[in-house]
Structure formats: structure tokens, C-alpha cells
Amino acid sequence: MSRVQKTRTDRFKTAILFVATAGLIAGLAGWVLGRPDIAHLFWIAGVVPALAALIIEILRSLRSGEVGLDIVAALSMSAALLFGETLAAAVVAVMYSGGTFLESFAEGRARREMHALLSRVPRTATRHSDTGLQDVPLDEIAPGDRLLIRQGDVVPVDGTVASELAFVDTAALTGESLPVRLERGTAAMSGSTNAGEPFDLTATHEAKDSTYAGIVRLVEEAQASKAPMSRLADRWSLGFLAITVSIAFAAWWFTGDPIRAVAVLVVATPCPLILAVPVALVAGLSRAAHFGVLIKGAGPLETMARIHTLILDKTGTLTDGRPQIVSIASADGMAEDDILRLAAALDQASKHPVAQAIVTAAKARGLDLPLPSGVAEIPGEGVTGDVDGRHVIVGGDGFVAGRVGRPSGGFPATAAGSVVVGVAVDGQIAGHLVMSDPLREGAGAMLDGLRAQGIGRILLATGDRADVAERVTQGLGLDGVRAGLTPDQKVLLVLAERQHGPVMMVGDGVNDAPALAAADVGVAMGARGAAASAEAADVVLLVDRIDRLGPGIEIARASRRIAVESVIAGIGLSVLGMIAAAFGYLSPVQGALLQEVIDVAVILNALRALRIAPQEPTIPQALAVAAGQSDITQGTTP
Structure with a gap:
């Protein structure tokens, strides 16, 4: 889904919540004023848009072979409207639309915070012309154009050096942490950065055919092939749906009273699942951001809690990336x-x-x-x-x-x-x-901590030389070192490791972006990393510290545990409420009110995620000294 489509969907969900809430409040006002006829009309007006949107979503899910808790909510709203229990239907509509709004809110907040990270992506290049230098859009650059690459500029297209000498930083592409010397006529890759004096470049490819564009296409392909992550609540859907329908059908069958079935459905509306899960996960997102870990939505946070294999890039990730x-x-x-x-x-x-x-x-x-x-x-x-x-x-x-x-x-x-x-x-x-290029402080302690948290496999994947990579990883106890990898080979490594369980990939360069997109959870070093990797990643470390990864995973696991606890408690209370409704102890409106009480209870429990206190990593002085002495990375002399 594109950003524009996502924005439209979020606005639509906000509008549905507004209409449902307005209908409920207006109906209550009409009831207080002694106009129950108008109250019913307002409640129906608030329910119908939410129910229509819900039915459309159910049909889309069924076409893709998915069955979710949306069906229970649709049944309860439809049955309540059918048998005249409009107030109960309105309450269900508000609670359901509120749950979907919370999910969208979590993802939207992450997207807004990511905008600042991605705004530094270059959009133009400086081209020589008969009248002087011109700033032109990248798509106007043609082979043969002579471009000026200023110090700090990103090379916009593949080309050859037209000046006597150039020094470019290719760390984002190859993993080399020190600049590479390029003489006249030498090929320069797009996506590298000018680390020396300004130089001229003769374009050999259009922007769409250059190295950087090829990596972007790899990112898109990896994202397209990535298995969709279902909501945690949906995994409980089939069992809960079967229990709900069975109790409602039995209540109607044995008593002949359809209102009892309606009451059962209203009490069964999975608001504890729909609300508690996103509340706990959104709270986890906020808590993780407090520790410098930006997680782009509830889905990545949930998957982050189940990671089995960790793949690390070397330069700028496991190492500092600076000589x-x-x-x-x-x-x-x-x-x-x-x-x-x-x-x-x-x-x-x-x-x-x-x-x-x-x-x-x-x-x-x-x-x-x-x-x-x-x-x-x-x-x-x-x-x-x-x-x-x-x-x-x-x-x-x-x-x-x-x-x-x-x-x-x-x-x-x-x-x-x-x-x-x-x-x-x-x-x-x-x-x-x-x-x-030294190891980051606390890298070894961080890896030990991750293993203690249940990470089963930790691998290094780098485009650097094998001898350099092995030197860096001495004493870290990794399960494997893969050196000399191209971006597509990193993707293949991620896909191969999936047989062991969910995979997390951590990187900071453009060359890591495809692998970050292909992994179950991609983590980018956002403070100094490439915009392409931040775009492709599910998680961005906003501070330049790899040891933030440990608290991030701990918060993810604690948030998921709290969400599951809330789900179990909510389902248990709902089942007890359904049994009471089936025996006639609860009317549909009373069932809706009971459901509100259950909602408040599970939401309060879910909000415990805001108080998660992950164990802060400590960096022994001896480890920091050893780290500075043990790591070597490839480079060229000045």
C-alpha cells in the first residue's frame, strides 16, 4: 500500500470513529430528552457506516483466505440492529472503530517520525552547461552529462571520474569504512559519497539504471516477497468465533428467545482483543522510542518479540564506522x-x-x-x-x-x-x-545479552574482506561469518536463515537496504545510516548505539506478553459474560455495559507496557579497552 493510500485509509478510519461516536452521543441525548425514536435513528446512523466498512473489510480478508475477529463484531452489530437493540449496536460500533483507529494511530505516528530521517535524500544534481552550473532533477540526467560532485554530495548516477583524482566513501555500498581513491576514468558508483575535494563526473547511466536504483528495486522486490504479518488478535479468532456462535445458537435454540443470542453476541464482541492488543503494543512503541528505538508499527514490534536469528552488518553497525x-x-x-x-x-x-x-x-x-x-x-x-x-x-x-x-x-x-x-x-x-575501525563499545556484552534473551543464532554479513571480517569477530562467539557479500547475496542469506525461525537484520548502509526489507524485522542505524536503509527497515535506532537493540527486544517481548495476558483475561471474562447472557441474566444493553467494564480492565492492564523498565546495558571498562584493540577494518592510506 502506498503512502497516499495509507493516509486515505487512516483518514477513513478516523471518520468512521467520529461518526460512530457522534451517533452514540446524539442518541443518548435524544433518549435523555424523552425522544427514543430520534435516539434510535441517531444510533442506527452511527452504526451503519461502521458496519458497512466492517463488512467490506471482512470480504477482503476472506478473498485473501484470512478469517479474523471482525466477523464476531459484524454479527453482534447486525443482530442488535435486526432485533431493535440499537443502543447496544452503537456501543459496539464505537468500541470496534476505536480499536482499528488505535492500530492506525501507532503506524501513523511512526511514519511521521520517520519523515525527518528520510528528508535528507538528494533529489537533484549539479550539471555543467554552456551557461554555467545548473541544479537539475535526477531524472533529467543523461549519459554523457558532466556533473559537479561537491564535498559531501552523494554521487547521483553511475559514471566515470572526469577530474584528476577523487576520494569517495563507499561504506554505504560495499562496507569499506575508509574512502577509496579514484583516478581519472575510474568508475564511480551512485550512492557513494564524495569524501574529498569537489570533482567532475561523466554520467554513464541514467538514474533509473544506476547502482543505487538497482538497490532500490531490490528493496521493493524484497518487500513484495515478505510474508504479511497477521495481527496477534486474529490468531485467536477461529476458536473464539466458534465458542461465540455455539453459545449464541444454544441460547436461542433452547429458549426460543433471539434477544438472548443478541446479548451473547454483544458480550462476545472482541473489544478486549481489538483494544487491549493495540494499546499494549502502542504503549510498547512509545516506551521503545524513549530508549531511542523507533519501531514502525505494532506488527514489527510483535515480530521483534519472536526473533530467533540475528544477522549483523559490520561497518557502521558492529563497528563504529569511523577510523x-x-x-x-x-x-x-x-x-x-x-x-x-x-x-x-x-x-x-x-x-x-x-x-x-x-x-x-x-x-x-x-x-x-x-x-x-x-x-x-x-x-x-x-x-x-x-x-x-x-x-x-x-x-x-x-x-x-x-x-x-x-x-x-x-x-x-x-x-x-x-x-x-x-x-x-x-x-x-x-x-x-x-x-x-573499532568495535562499538559494549558490542560483546550486547551479543551475550541477546543470547540470554533467547536469540538462537547470531551471524555477521559484510561486503568487506574475509580476513578483515574474521579479525573483527574474534572472541565474539558468532555462529557464522559471511564476507564479500553483495546486496542480493545478503538477501539470499536472510531468506536461507528463515528456516531456523524469524530473522532480524541490522545494518546501516544502502547495500543493507534489500536485506533489511527481506528480513522479518529489519533494523537500521538511523543516526548516521543511509536513508535507504532507514526507509526499508522496520526498526530504526535513533541514537548511534548498537546496544539499544537489547532494550528494544526486551520491550517488544514484555509488550507482547502484556498483550497476551490482556487477551486471555479479556476472553475469559467475555466467556463468563456470554454464559450469563445465555441464561438470561444480561440484556443486550447490560451486556454492552459489561463489555465496557471488561474493556476498561484489560486496557488498564495493557497500559502497564508504559512502565516497562528494560535492563540497561553496562559496558565494563576492560571490555571497552579490549574492543578498541581487537577490531580491524579494511581501508586505504591517506
Whole structure:
């Protein structure tokens, strides 16, 4: 269903609730004023639209082979109208339309909050023309057009680099956390981000035929093939329907009084199921949002409570996604802080992600960074300049060694995927900074907590190299590592894992979007993740913390448990009420009022979900230190 259709449906449900409520109130006013004839007309006017909409929904469900609790509500309203119990029918209409409105409200609130996340998706590109630069819609770009890609811009279409050099961040597409160097004539994929200076791109494909568009199509196909999630209440429908019809038929058969059957149907109206379930789940949605977990509706929350297999992306999900210094090796006895201070002071003049990571690390240590002078940057190679009267060179080991007339190398052995940054001061190698993409703090503790909550299988799925992926996961006790995967291969992995039970996929990049859509529950890292992954996901972590996943699952399971408790209590009370009505102790109106009391009881119980207090993850200091030392990710030297 499209957004426009969904909006129209939500408005229609709101209108039905308004009409039913207005009819009930107007009818009560007429009754108080001594005009029962007008009261009956108002009650009928409020019931008929709700009943008509309900019958249409039942027919649609039956065509798709589904049988829900809607049938019980339709029977009770129809029987009450048929035998003149219009007040009872009006009460049932209000309660039923209120339940469907609550479900729509939950999904609508999630969609409104998602709008802010998705508003950053680029819609235009900057194209060279005879009259200068023009901003044009993506669908107007044709092969051969020359585009300007500014720093931070997303490459809008597939093309080739038309400038001497470009640096693009392909983490969203391939999982590589550090920028990739592209020379003139090299292909650049749409969906990657310019991480360096502005460059020109010659388009080779239209937007609809580019890499990014292909991934979007994968998302759409995965969503279309995704099994629909039925409402929790509907799983009780057949048994409850059989009990209701049996008691109503028996009451009519043995007494010959059809009003007893009407009373049974009114008491049996599954308002406890229709109301308690969405109330508990909506409360769970609100509670999860409080912990930075945005769940797009009651269906995903319910499924989240039954997850068996967890599949994690690596870069930006299990790891931080940003290079950090893991060690500093001194070559001539210079203190580590001095090496870092001089390198960071010079790198203030560079916009390269590695340079900015060095500056961030120095500031984190509280180092004073003077402004450099005489700065010269060779894009993708390194930077030279003067800091406090000393000539400093920072860059790739080969670049720095060549500038000081030394052979490259000579630094301690590093693990696969690490980035080594050389630092030279006054013509001598001062040392090397070893950088990597570290595990997120608390990742190991989070995985242990998820296993304790009943997650049976945890896998890593990444587009990165196998040696890097295995290095990252050492000591995490994963059930499997799948490396070098393309977006469609991630989808196949998700589908294959479904044989073990419901699957949750967690990712942050464009390349993860198809797998997020194919999973039973897709979770996106929304704080820094790609808009495509946030769009395809069922759950978005609004804060850049993977450890929010544990509280999110705990809230989902507690909300579902409270919903089931409310359902069982509501059904039990309704069955007792039906028996009382069958023996003539309750009239239809009394049955409706009793049903109101049951509704209030189960709703109050469902609202306990607002007080769910998940166990907050704790991050032992030793674990955080170990995490910073154990993870390596693939990258290129600056």
C-alpha cells in the first residue's frame, strides 16, 4: 500500500470513529430528552457506516483466505440492529472503530517520525552547461552529462571520474569504512559519497539504471516477497468465533428467545482483543522510542518479540564506522602525545576523514593544537607544513618515507585492514599512527545479552574482506561469518536463515537496504545510516548505539506478553459474560455495559507496557579497552 493510500485509509478510519461516536452521543441525548425514536435513528446512523466498512473489510480478508475477529463484531452489530437493540449496536460500533483507529494511530505516528530521517535524500544534481552550473532533477540526467560532485554530495548516477583524482566513501555500498581513491576514468558508483575535494563526473547511466536504483528495486522486490504479518488478535479468532456462535445458537435454540443470542453476541464482541492488543503494543512503541528505538508499527514490534536469528552488518553497525587510533609507534623516542599533537595540528588543514579522525583523537586527549602554516596537501597522499617552527609531514607511509629519503616500512606489524599513517618531523621519521575501525563499545556484552534473551543464532554479513571480517569477530562467539557479500547475496542469506525461525537484520548502509526489507524485522542505524536503509527497515535506532537493540527486544517481548495476558483475561471474562447472557441474566444493553467494564480492565492492564523498565546495558571498562584493540577494518592510506 502506498503512502497516499495509507493516509486515505487512516483518514477513513478516523471518520468512521467520529461518526460512530457522534451517533452514540446524539442518541443518548435524544433518549435523555424523552425522544427514543430520534435516539434510535441517531444510533442506527452511527452504526451503519461502521458496519458497512466492517463488512467490506471482512470480504477482503476472506478473498485473501484470512478469517479474523471482525466477523464476531459484524454479527453482534447486525443482530442488535435486526432485533431493535440499537443502543447496544452503537456501543459496539464505537468500541470496534476505536480499536482499528488505535492500530492506525501507532503506524501513523511512526511514519511521521520517520519523515525527518528520510528528508535528507538528494533529489537533484549539479550539471555543467554552456551557461554555467545548473541544479537539475535526477531524472533529467543523461549519459554523457558532466556533473559537479561537491564535498559531501552523494554521487547521483553511475559514471566515470572526469577530474584528476577523487576520494569517495563507499561504506554505504560495499562496507569499506575508509574512502577509496579514484583516478581519472575510474568508475564511480551512485550512492557513494564524495569524501574529498569537489570533482567532475561523466554520467554513464541514467538514474533509473544506476547502482543505487538497482538497490532500490531490490528493496521493493524484497518487500513484495515478505510474508504479511497477521495481527496477534486474529490468531485467536477461529476458536473464539466458534465458542461465540455455539453459545449464541444454544441460547436461542433452547429458549426460543433471539434477544438472548443478541446479548451473547454483544458480550462476545472482541473489544478486549481489538483494544487491549493495540494499546499494549502502542504503549510498547512509545516506551521503545524513549530508549531511542523507533519501531514502525505494532506488527514489527510483535515480530521483534519472536526473533530467533540475528544477522549483523559490520561497518557502521558492529563497528563504529569511523577510523580511530589504536596505537602510536615512536621511531626516534619522541613521546606519543608529541607525535599525535604535531600530526593533528597539521591535519587541521585537511578535510580527509583520516586527518579529521587524528584531530578528533588529539582533542580527546586534551592536546593543544596550534594552527599550521605553509600547508600543502597532495590529495590522497598526505600533508606537509610547519607547526611551531617545525616542518611536519603526515600521510601514507610511502609518501612520508619518500619525502625524507627513507625506505618505507619499519613500523610494527599490523593486522589485516589497518591503516598506517606516517609522521615525519624536521626531515626525520618521528613515528607511525596505526588506525582501525573499532568495535562499538559494549558490542560483546550486547551479543551475550541477546543470547540470554533467547536469540538462537547470531551471524555477521559484510561486503568487506574475509580476513578483515574474521579479525573483527574474534572472541565474539558468532555462529557464522559471511564476507564479500553483495546486496542480493545478503538477501539470499536472510531468506536461507528463515528456516531456523524469524530473522532480524541490522545494518546501516544502502547495500543493507534489500536485506533489511527481506528480513522479518529489519533494523537500521538511523543516526548516521543511509536513508535507504532507514526507509526499508522496520526498526530504526535513533541514537548511534548498537546496544539499544537489547532494550528494544526486551520491550517488544514484555509488550507482547502484556498483550497476551490482556487477551486471555479479556476472553475469559467475555466467556463468563456470554454464559450469563445465555441464561438470561444480561440484556443486550447490560451486556454492552459489561463489555465496557471488561474493556476498561484489560486496557488498564495493557497500559502497564508504559512502565516497562528494560535492563540497561553496562559496558565494563576492560571490555571497552579490549574492543578498541581487537577490531580491524579494511581501508586505504591517506
